[in-house]
Amino acid sequence: MKIAALFAAVTVVAALPAAAAAQTDPAPDEPLKISKERIGKALNGVLERGEAMGLVARVYQDGEKVYEAAFGEADLEANESMAQDTLFRIYSMTKPITGVALMTLYEQGLFDLDDPITDYVPEFEDVRVFEGLDEDGEPILVAPERMPTVRDFTRHTAGLGGGDIGGYPQRAYEEAGVRDMDITLEEEVRRLASVPLAYQPGTQWHYSDAVEVQALMVERLSGMPFDAYVQKTILDPLDMKDTGYVVPEEDRDRLAEVYTFEDGELVPATGEASLAFNLSEHALTPGSWGLVSTIRDYSRFARMLLGEGTFEEVTILKPETVELMATDALPDGLTDTHFLPNKGQVGFGIDFAVRTAPPASPDENVGAIGEFTWDGYASTLFWVDPANDLTALIFYQIVPFDDTPQKAFRKAVYGAD
Template sequence: MHRIRLRPCLSALLLACAAFAASAAPAPFDGRAGVARVDKARIDAALSGLVESGRIVGVSALVWQDGREAYHGAFGLADREAGRPMARDTLVQVFSMTKPVTGVALMQLHEQGRFGLDDPVARYLPEFAAVKVHGGTDAQGQPLLLDPQRPITIRDLLRHTAGMAGGDAPEPVGGYYRAADPDNLDNTLEEAVRRMASVPLLYQPGEQWFYSPAVDVQARLVEVLSGMPFERYLQRHVFGPLKMKDTRYTLRPQDRPRIAAMYRRSDDGVLTRVPDEQAYALIGRQRALTPGSWGLVSSLDDYMRFARMLLGGGELDGVRLLQPSTVRLMATDALPGNIGPGERSWLPSKGQVGFGIDFAVRIAPPADAEEASGEIGEFFWDGAANTLFWVDPANQLAAVLFTQWLPFGKVPLHKDFRDAVYADDSSAAAPRP
């Protein structure tokens, strides 16, 4: 993680793959999506086993089901060098779990009639009127920049079909993005998005699913449509109403004793602490950039309040942020039929999923025992430091999992946690009423 460019550096970290240590044998696959009978001992064993084996430093998890807390557990250390345990109030960087928060903010404005999903982005952000599409090279080897076949719509931003790409994209588009430097922390969101609009698209709009900085453009739309800085909007219309007192972009002095250290896992499985000046570069000082794609710090209970609001169809404790129909829309696969498995980048690695509005959406049961358990209709997302959350309406369940290591994946934490939550073992827990 670098002070100026997050995405290219994260990409390099993600490419530094960790050794994939053997995990406990998965439960026999029975072809079903999953039956959530939350059993504390089973989940405890899954999470503590990963800590005790040395594959992760610390982890905490919270599960809410049927209107009550069904599970909480914390294992290992938030700060190994200081001997500080992982705790319920530990703060972590959620990275891309910022994206669903941005989606909720923008969809609040959609409910108010401020925009239509199929409106051209350029209607509200004129800098996108001149966007070009990279079309390969000409006979002299020079880049071809083409006009888009149709405008980028707001719906494209929401489902990652805008054709946008970040600094880790194939060349030369990735190089164009890095040269534009939109992720510089001294950029305002307005300036960052203006620079993004100068980068050619990697694909024609609507042609492929490609994970991108499009959610930063969503955040800028919130500013333009609301007339309010994005961070202030979140505080006033999301964090404040939900009483999310620990969620923000910048650490306060009193937060320092609670923030989890960041670790980097080497190819041979050694976990090394990332120096604090690097680990906290994005959150350690007040800066101009408040992106929609990344940057928030949160606590387990805070993020669960956000998840519970979604589980409640947009409402929590009598406070409504969204209408149930809007949450259903966000949690419905929005990818058009012309975007097949081969045009979805790495999204299929998440399982039998499509994509809604800033969430992956499960559309079919797990294909085999190698895929993590889940329920059709659940929607979820994760973060670069291996955090995870999901909402499962069929089982009236929400789950949040916190840890802090890079690169993403390799240790089967998400699968082991999901399998423990969904294990269909009638002897382990009484049937749900």
């Protein structure tokens, strides 16, 4: 089954004002026409308004490259211009690659999504759930109502809070040293499992380090180091030759500078500790973040997903597996979803946000029902739009995450006002 067919019966467009629907959800019988001029004008505007120092973008439709451009500076101080082979820190766009690696093992029958996580990561056997503080200010910890499943770790409903949950769970997370870059993946997950869950499994969506657990499952089920398995099963077959954790010395001049806003101006983000990660070997090979890539490499990964698991006669996954990953898997009635509403009318599948309805307002991200997507902390973005046989990517480097240029790009791709 084609992925787009999953969403063919959705009829919520009728509930929107006609003008909004026309802007954001092209009728299925009206093929989307990409305008290079419109996209170029929008991206030039991004630079003119000082919303990015430089960027690269690509759009593929119907198997053809219909737009490609590089604008501005990759490193202003070094006088390096943006180019199609510029290297970018993609941060959380590592997660979909991890998810694909895990699902290759799913296809081998090595686990089921509804298995308790302790079948593969017994470190969580004694995990407890934070339920508040007692009258003395001490944490109240209780047993989970059910053990989180593998599926919970693929859709961010496992109970993990991460470093932004606040209160006692965040303090425990920080004290455990989960984000130490010089520990192994196994030790990282052991520390993660020592931190009480921030909520009962399945009751919230909260972005977290759950994908680190996926990466450890890959190691244990494959019998290979996580990075070696990803290299063998994804990067090498797709010829993603510039994607990895460490940038070789001879390629450092291709690595884009990361910028941040100070008093409304873009300046180098020298205070970001994570920026040093890609300059030398570390014991940790994270599943959640850490990869460097080019727009050329990642577009090959995206086009594999659009091709239902196959790209240029290389098959990574079966069509039904990609369909599963690109299907909203959030529990019915789930309302506590952290920052996910900022992505628009989306649910969450396996390491992707999945668009389930047209934008409810002109301020939301433009896109088509059935799109699946993710982005990175330094503001890289990709999406796959099966309904329009399209993949689109825009890479620039601003921290913290800033989607202003992304929204301009999306509007230009879809011809929205």
